[in-house]
Amino acid sequence: MNATSDGHRPAREATRTDRLLAALGGLLAAYVSLAVADLVASRVRPEASPVVAVGGAFVDRTPAGLKDWAIRTFGENDKAVLQLGILLVLALLAVGIGLLALRRRALGSAAVGAFGVLGALAAVTRPDSESAVDAVPSLVGAALGALLLYVLIGRLLAPRAGTGAAAARADRRSFLVVAASTGLAATGAAALGRAVGSPVEENATASRAAVRLPRPASPAPPVPAGARLAVPGISPFTTPNRDFYRVDTALVVPKVDANRWRLRLHGTGVREELTLTLRDLMARRTVERDITLACVSNEVGGPYVGNARWLGVPLADLLREAGVRPPSEGGPADQLVARSVDGMTIGTPVEDVMDGRDALLAFGMNGEPLPFEHGFPVRMIVPGLYGYVSACKWIESIELTTFDAYDAYWVPRGWAAEAPVKTQSRIDTPRPFGRPAAGTVMVAGVAWAQHRGVRRVEVRVDDGPWREARLAAEDTRDTWRQWTYPWEAAPGRHTLTVRATDGTGTTQPERRTATMPDGAQGWHSVVVTVEGGE
Ligand SMILES: Nc1nc2c(c(=O)[nH]1)N[C@H]1C(S)=C(S)[C@@H](COP(=O)(O)O)O[C@H]1N2
Ligand SMILES: [Mo]
Numbered sequence: 001m002n003a004t005s006d007g008h009r010p011a012r013e014a015t016r017t018d019r020l021l022a023a024l025g026g027l028l029a030a031y032v033s034l035a036v037a038d039l040v041a042s043r044v045r046p047e048a049s050p051v052v053a054v055g056g057a058f059v060d061r062t063p064a065g066l067k068d069w070a071i072r073t074f075g076e077n078d079k080a081v082l083q084l085g086i087l088l089v090l091a092l093l094a095v096g097i098g099l100l101a102l103r104r105r106a107l108g109s110a111a112v113g114a115f116g117v118l119g120a121l122a123a124v125t126r127p128d129s130e131s132a133v134d135a136v137p138s139l140v141g142a143a144l145g146a147l148l149l150y151v152l153i154g155r156l157l158a159p160r161a162g163t164g165a166a167a168a169r170a171d172r173r174s175f176l177v178v179a180a181s182t183g184l185a186a187t188g189a190a191a192l193g194r195a196v197g198s199p200v201e202e203n204a205t206a207s208r209a210a211v212r213l214p215r216p217a218s219p220a221p222p223v224p225a226g227a228r229l230a231v232p233g234i235s236p237f238t239t240p241n242r243d244f245y246r247v248d249t250a251l252v253v254p255k256v257d258a259n260r261w262r263l264r265l266h267g268t269g270v271r272e273e274l275t276l277t278l279r280d281l282m283a284r285r286t287v288e289r290d291i292t293l294a295c296v297s298n299e300v301g302g303p304y305v306g307n308a309r310w311l312g313v314p315l316a317d318l319l320r321e322a323g324v325r326p327p328s329e330g331g332p333a334d335q336l337v338a339r340s341v342d343g344m345t346i347g348t349p350v351e352d353v354m355d356g357r358d359a360l361l362a363f364g365m366n367g368e369p370l371p372f373e374h375g376f377p378v379r380m381i382v383p384g385l386y387g388y389v390s391a392c393k394w395i396e397s398i399e400l401t402t403f404d405a406y407d408a409y410w411v412p413r414g415w416a417a418e419a420p421v422k423t424q425s426r427i428d429t430p431r432p433f434g435r436p437a438a439g440t441v442m443v444a445g446v447a448w449a450q451h452r453g454v455r456r457v458e459v460r461v462d463d464g465p466w467r468e469a470r471l472a473a474e475d476t477r478d479t480w481r482q483w484t485y486p487w488e489a490a491p492g493r494h495t496l497t498v499r500a501t502d503g504t505g506t507t508q509p510e511r512r513t514a515t516m517p518d519g520a521q522g523w524h525s526v527v528v529t530v531e532g533g534e
Contacts, residue, residue, distance in 0.1 A: 014193025037141030116142020127343025195524020233429030311364025384451030
């Protein structure tokens with residue numbers, strides 16, 4: 001094949017080494033594009049970075065089954081895996097583009113540009129994008145990447161004085177010099193960008209550090225002495241913030257500047273629209289409550305549940321003040337749609353948040369301002385409902401509407417529009433496939449049925465009879481309860497099974513169901529091998 005480098009003088013035949021270098025050039029062009037885009041995004045808005053924007057667009061279009069599989073398989077690493085996947089695909093495409101550029105130099109650069117346009121489109125069409133400025137990181141990055149590829153391929157194809165091996169070596173040397181220096185420069189610039197930090201993030205971090213949580217007008221009832229059991233391996237009654245599970249669609253954690261944050265309350269049946277600052281919220285009647293939060297994607301025995309002490313204002317107070325009446329009092333809106341700064345929408349029954357339960361707009365979590373991962377500055381928490389229908393993080397508006405008129409984010413993706421938490425119980429210890437020693441083994445775990453309360457937990461060994469476990473004291477019916485069961489364990493392989501009965505007297509059904517569409521149910525069991533004995 002005779003490379004013509006776009007009508008310039010035909011150069012020498014492309015060799016295998018040329019192709020290798022062209023592929024390398026493609027990779028480098030992609031790398032420089034992304035590094036530059038990331039650097040620019042860190043100045044503008046971290047979410048406008050192309051990998052983040054494309055990843056976000058991908059997440060939104062992921063079929064529910066695949067998303068569930070990803071959560072099951074990769075757990076909380078699912079986001080890292082997605083980004084890695086995107087980078088791998090990009091790397092393959094980049095190699096292709098490099099090879100293309102060797103045949104048609106301008107076309108290769110045009111392809112890099114096309115990816116830049118795609119990245120820019122993804123960035124400006126993200127629901128949280130507020131201006132066309134979000135296109136800039138991708139476009140600037142791609143422009144530089146395209147230029148670099150053009151120059152690099154030019155090195156390879158450049159007609160040199162003389163022909164033959166010596167000229168080819170000179171071409172390659174000059175290719176490598178350009179490649180290495182731009183690669184280093186891009187890496188340096190990206191590192192510098194990281195080190196300097198983004199102004200957007202710094203304002204947010206400073207605003208969080210400046211938050212002074214108010215003392216609650218209504219403190220949480222003291223946790224009864226018997227509510228916290230000290231058994232090795234059991235989930236602590238209060239989940240520390242750093243251990244609290246995180247489930248959301250955000251590829252970069254939104255960093256909201258609390259000083260610029262506003263909450264808007266509007267919609268059907270709102271007599272008076274409200275716009276509140278964090279200061280406004282914190283100046284209202286505040287309440288503090290222990291509430292257990294659970295994710296609908298939590299499988300039987302799974303980790304996506306936690307219990308924290310939340311501080312905030314009762315959502316019902318705000319709604320009443322705005323003139324909202326629940327459907328039971330003739331109000332026209334039956335759904336409250338919370339929207340977050342990153343475009344998530346979460347629909348909650350108006351009746352539930354106004355029926356007297358402690359539905360909160362929370363700004364405090366276990367004595368500190370909400371961590372960024374958990375929704376700083378403000379999120380919703382509604383006892384008894386799964387997070388995806390109640391617990392909007394980084395909330396920025398609340399709209400009163402109807403379930404008929406609007407489907408929130410997860411509903412068209414196959415999840416139920418309404419989803420009260422199902423009763424679950426979990427064996428924390430012994431661990432699955434554990435090898436406890438024969439004798440008394442403390443079987444222990446947690447059970448939850450928020451807003452109905454947990455009345456009874458029973459444990460079964462193999463196919464034996466159900467035995468009642470010892471329940472820790474109940475804090476409130478909105479919190480989980482720890483339980484223990486001393487088991488006289490004989491050597492051999494055994495299956496331990498647990499089931500709970502909620503405050504209405506309903507016992508968990510045996511049969512396991514999928515998390516989709518409204519939460520898993522079924523009994524949790526673990527298999528262990530008891531060691532020792534004769
Ligand atoms: N903005 C936003 N809020 C969100 C989500 C989200 O993806 N985006 N996920 C919800 C889901 S599915 C759950 S289970 C809870 C999890 O809250 P946590 O991450 O603080 O544990 O947040 C809810 N709030
Ligand atoms: Mo969730």
